[in-house]
Amino acid sequence: MAEDFPALLLEDRDGRSAGRLTRLTLDDLPDLDVTVEIAFSTLNYKDGLAITGRGKIARRMPLIGGVDLAGTVVSSRDPVWKPGDRVVVNGFGLSETEHGGYSRFQRLKPEWLMRLPDAFTFEQAMGIGTAGYTAALAVDALEAWGAGWGRFTPGEREVLVTGAAGGVGSMAVMLLARAGHTVTAATGRPETHDYLAALGASGFIDRAALAEKGAPLQKERWLGGVDSVGSTTLANALAQTARGGAIAACGLAGGGDLPATVMPHILRGVGLIGIDSVMADMPRREVAWARLARDLPLDLLEKTIRVEPMSALPQLAEEILVGRIRGRVVIDIS
Numbered sequence: 386m387a388e389d390f391p392a393l394l395l396e397d398r399d400g401r402s403a404g405r406l407t408r409l410t411l412d413d414l415p416d417l418d419v420t421v422e423i424a425f426s427t428l429n430y431k432d433g434l435a436i437t438g439r440g441k442i443a444r445r446m447p448l449i450g451g452v453d454l455a456g457t458v459v460s461s462r463d464p465v466w467k468p469g470d471r472v473v474v475n476g477f478g479l480s481e482t483e484h485g486g487y488s489r490f491q492r493l494k495p496e497w498l499m500r501l502p503d504a505f506t507f508e509q510a511m512g513i514g515t516a517g518y519t520a521a522l523a524v525d526a527l528e529a530w531g532a533g534w535g536r537f538t539p540g541e542r543e544v545l546v547t548g549a550a551g552g553v554g555s556m557a558v559m560l561l562a563r564a565g566h567t568v569t570a571a572t573g574r575p576e577t578h579d580y581l582a583a584l585g586a587s588g589f590i591d592r593a594a595l596a597e598k599g600a601p602l603q604k605e606r607w608l609g610g611v612d613s614v615g616s617t618t619l620a621n622a623l624a625q626t627a628r629g630g631a632i633a634a635c636g637l638a639g640g641g642d643l644p645a646t647v648m649p650h651i652l653r654g655v656g657l658i659g660i661d662s663v664m665a666d667m668p669r670r671e672v673a674w675a676r677l678a679r680d681l682p683l684d685l686l687e688k689t690i691r692v693e694p695m696s697a698l699p700q701l702a703e704e705i706l707v708g709r710i711r712g713r714v715v716i717d718i719s
């Protein structure tokens with residue numbers, strides 16, 4: 386194993402986190418049971434908040450950043466994991482309370498690890514990352530809603546994806562189209578229409594159309610949707626959802642508030658489903674990753690991915706917070 390290796394450390398600067406590229410040794414890692422050699426990590430919106438200090442993500446510092454990782458088990462004190470196992474970790478407090486994926490090596494709890502489906506290389510797994518796995522959880526939740534209390538049968542009406550050109554949005558477009566839905570993408574970037582059409586979107590709306598405060602109940606348009614924007618966008622999406630439909634709320638790129646009324650819920654039976662990828666249990670994760678392995682066309686996945694070195698993280702963190710990143714950024718940890 387390398388004597389020292391590159392890492393990005395989140396440090397406390399006047400009460401806010403700041404990312405610094407540095408070199409660490411194995412002695413700097415926590416004393417946990419499984420040591421993983423990381424091949425790739427990724428850049429999520431949350432990583433952007435942590436590296437720039439613009440959101441309170443790291444709750445103890447110094448802490449190695451990176452919400453996601455994919456790599457190979459090097460050694461394990463737990464019998465479930467063996468050297469050579471290919472694993473992926475999403476969330477579980479990485480970069481919040483636990484050391485994360487921006488490091489050549491990491492020590493982790495055995496129960497955080499998931500076996501990487503054979504369908505994916507490490508690079509592809511991090512192209513998916515928390516964004517793709519969250520989109521898969523959202524589609525699973527909408528289908529469960531449709532199979533139970535509400536409706537989610539492909540073809541009945543259009544489904545809406547907000548923040549469509551971002552990470553969660555791009556993945557949701559692909560998965561929903563693959564499941565047979567007619568997908569309308571809400572984006573503020575018209576230049577991404579061709580890209581989104583290639584992923585499976587068949588209609589577009591300007592995100593500004595959902596950003597203004599609207600009436601509590603609006604014309605029924607959506608069968609359901611995946612929202613990564615929050616705030617008035619989510620409120621309007623709910624107000625435009627048809628009877629029995631549901632919106633899976635994933636994010637807050639447009640704001641953490643929800644200026645909405647109960648009207649869509651009590652007059653149209655519309656559902657609001659919360660998606661938490663960080664602490665989702667292992668069976669849910671495995672179902673979501675199985676959907677990704679089954680449904681994600683690898684040639685399309687490749688279109689969403691751009692690979693960058695760890696040294697680019699400080700700059701990329703700024704860009705993701707202002708919505709300039711298209712699709713997914715994979716971070717090469719070597």
Ligand code: NDP
Pocket residue numbers: 428429430431515516519547548549550551552553554571572573574592613614618634635636637638639640660661662663705706707708710712
């Ligand atoms: P990205 O930055 O890749 O995507 C967010 C997209 O939202 C942007 O590309 C943009 O889409 C749109 N957007 C950005 N700012 C605004 C704004 N002010 N108003 C309206 N739309 C806006 O981020 P991710 O996809 O990685 O994450 C999206 C959200 O989901 C984040 O809030 C993140 O924290 C959350 N998240 C939650 C998870 C969970 O477990 N619940 C897991 C993963 C992410 P466009 O250019 O198309 O308009």
